Amino acid sequence: MPEENETLQPVVSALAEGIKRQVQVVQDYAELSFQSLANVFTPPHYWADTLEQMDIIGVGSLPIIVLTGFFIGGVLVLQTASQFERFGETALTGDAVALALVRELGPAITALLVAGRNASGIASELGSMVVTEQVDAMRALGTDPIRKLMTPRVIATVLMLPLLTAVSDFVGLVGGFLVAYFTLRLGPVQFWTRAIHALDFGDLVQGLMKPFIFAFIISTVACFMGLRVKGGTQGVGRATTSAVVVSSVILLVVDTFITRILLWAFNK
Amino acid sequence: MTPVGRPAAPPDQFSEPVPGAPLVSFKDIRVGFDSGDVLNGITFDVWPGETKILLGEGGSGKTLLMKLAAGLLRPDAGNVTVMGQDISDMPEKELLNFRRHIGFVFQEGALFDSMTVADNVSFRLDEEKVDEAEIETRVREALRFVEMEPSMEKYPGELSGGMRRRVSIARALVDRPPLVFYDSPTAGLDPVTCQTIITLILRGRDSQGVTSLLATQRVQDAFGLANFRFDKTTGHIVRDSPNEVRTAQTPARESAQQSAKQSGAQSSPVPPTNVLVLRGGKIYFEGAADELLHSSDEYLKAFLASAE
Numbered sequence: 277m278p279e280e281n282e283t284l285q286p287v288v289s290a291l292a293e294g295i296k297r298q299v300q301v302v303q304d305y306a307e308l309s310f311q312s313l314a315n316v317f318t319p320p321h322y323w324a325d326t327l328e329q330m331d332i333i334g335v336g337s338l339p340i341i342v343l344t345g346f347f348i349g350g351v352l353v354l355q356t357a358s359q360f361e362r363f364g365e366t367a368l369t370g371d372a373v374a375l376a377l378v379r380e381l382g383p384a385i386t387a388l389l390v391a392g393r394n395a396s397g398i399a400s401e402l403g404s405m406v407v408t409e410q411v412d413a414m415r416a417l418g419t420d421p422i423r424k425l426m427t428p429r430v431i432a433t434v435l436m437l438p439l440l441t442a443v444s445d446f447v448g449l450v451g452g453f454l455v456a457y458f459t460l461r462l463g464p465v466q467f468w469t470r471a472i473h474a475l476d477f478g479d480l481v482q483g484l485m486k487p488f489i490f491a492f493i494i495s496t497v498a499c500f501m502g503l504r505v506k507g508g509t510q511g512v513g514r515a516t517t518s519a520v521v522v523s524s525v526i527l528l529v530v531d532t533f534i535t536r537i538l539l540w541a542f543n544k
Numbered sequence: 545m546t547p548v549g550r551p552a553a554p555p556d557q558f559s560e561p562v563p564g565a566p567l568v569s570f571k572d573i574r575v576g577f578d579s580g581d582v583l584n585g586i587t588f589d590v591w592p593g594e595t596k597i598l599l600g601e602g603g604s605g606k607t608l609l610m611k612l613a614a615g616l617l618r619p620d621a622g623n624v625t626v627m628g629q630d631i632s633d634m635p636e637k638e639l640l641n642f643r644r645h646i647g648f649v650f651q652e653g654a655l656f657d658s659m660t661v662a663d664n665v666s667f668r669l670d671e672e673k674v675d676e677a678e679i680e681t682r683v684r685e686a687l688r689f690v691e692m693e694p695s696m697e698k699y700p701g702e703l704s705g706g707m708r709r710r711v712s713i714a715r716a717l718v719d720r721p722p723l724v725f726y727d728s729p730t731a732g733l734d735p736v737t738c739q740t741i742i743t744l745i746l747r748g749r750d751s752q753g754v755t756s757l758l759a760t761q762r763v764q765d766a767f768g769l770a771n772f773r774f775d776k777t778t779g780h781i782v783r784d785s786p787n788e789v790r791t792a793q794t795p796a797r798e799s800a801q802q803s804a805k806q807s808g809a810q811s812s813p814v815p816p817t818n819v820l821v822l823r824g825g826k827i828y829f830e831g832a833a834d835e836l837l838h839s840s841d842e843y844l845k846a847f848l849a850s851a852e
Binding site: 409412 | 611614616636637639640641642643644646648650651652654655656657667668671715
């Protein structure tokens with residue numbers, strides 16, 4: 277028995293060390309995220325940097341959001357119509373597309389696209405600044421890098437993602453309508469009336485509340501990964517991949533819980 | 545219940561050197577990583593007006609000491625006192641205020657690559673909300689000092705390594721700090737560019753009275769700084785006469801020594817340029833450049849020979 281204990285001891289201590297490190301990472305992330313939020317309420321503010329980031333994240337993401345939104349709406353009509361045709365209820369396509377897009381697909385797919393495009397951009401930019409000592413240089417010049425680099429990116433993402441989601445929802449409905457018009461011969465009045473009537477206040481709240489939370493997750497995870505880069509250019513590559521993967525996974529997990537809470541809150 | 549915590553730093557806490565006291569003081573510093581101690585028991589001072597040169601092989605902890613002095617890293621044990629304030633466990637918010645009173649030149653320049661040369665140099669002045677006309681004048685002045693005025697609209701990516709270091713020196717000196725840390729400013733540069741950089745440091749020291757701590761692997765840098773000076777009247781770099789001890793040449797040193805005299809404190813004549821050799825995480829040699837040159841120690845002889 278004592279021999280067995282001696283064999284197990286290194287395994288247990290390695291495991292404990294691993295857990296401790298992971299807890300430390302979560303603690304660091306929480307601390308950094310809190311700091312980035314707290315900076316919003318105290319001066320100095322970097323509004324010019326925030327506007328620049330809003331342009332990069334918001335305007336820069338618009339083309340891919342419009343393109344993907346349009347085709348997602350279209351493919352959703354094709355998929356649902358094939359089911360509704362079996363019951364002769366193709367008129368319900370507008371309801372299905374509107375609900376699916378506004379409640380779930382619009383926020384989730386827009387967030388995933390922004391995570392892919394901007395989380396990677398943020399992590400690689402900040403990571404490169406860390407390895408070339410630009411972040412240390414900023415500190416040496418008396419400027420807080422969290423306030424100067426992270427907070428503008430968080431604010432910009434939180435403000436732009438809901439707007440991008442609204443655009444994506446609308447373009448998705450347009451895409452859905454065009455596919456419904458040409459393949460199912462659904463008239464515009466029939467499609468749009470059903471699509472709009474299918475949505476109530478709770479759906480809109482659900483669809484526009486999620487992007488705020490997703491944006492916070494994407495931007496804070498990306499900044500965290502970028503600012504803790506170690507190991508030169510290889511480290512920057514690793515941080516970029518981690519930023520996209522970790523933020524995508526977290527936002528999908530969080531989505532499940534928010535959806536459950538919001539469905540309960542609006543008695544759905 | 546009394547609130548616990550450090551009181552907020554007044555804005556001018558670091559603005560003046562403490563009379564009769566060293567500007568930078570390391571006391572029994574220890575820094576270790578997983579592989580063991582990199583610095584162990586490091587104790588030395590940098591006096592107002594002095595140029596202290598940290599020499600040592602790669603990995604001897606020179607950069608670490610520079611970053612400790614600027615509060616960019618914290619020691620595992622010991623104290624770092626700068627301008628009379630212990631910065632070893634100072635909160636980051638107060639450290640940011642402290643760093644506005646120092647200049648730091650990074651090994652590779654560390655210029656912000658998304659900004660022009662002018663924006664890099666004006667960064668600190670912009671942060672301090674200095675008047676735009678004043679910023680323009682001071683940025684031009686700083687860039688003229690390093691002979692980079694024609695390149696002020698260029699981006700760092702368009703500059704050579706030596707030019708980037710010169711811009712970095714301009715960025716560090718633009719706010720006229722009393723204390724500047726140079727982290728291997730000549731590393732990886734050709735001999736002619738190294739000479740240009742050392743000349744700039746000499747001019748900064750002798751025309752602005754800057755106290756500096758300089759880390760380098762090049763012994764030539766140490767002797768260049770120790771044996772030459774910038775003559776303000778002729779505007780040229782001239783060789784120091786061998787026995788001249790320029791202890792009272794810089795205004796900062798003068799005032800510190802006068803204050804020390806008034807307070808009755810002992811003030812030894814410290815030559816303005818001193819060398820400190822690091823080896824195995826400890827100080828192996830501390831003294832004037834001439835003492836290093838004439839040392840009979842085998843390691844130091846080999847170290848000097850390797851630089852030739």
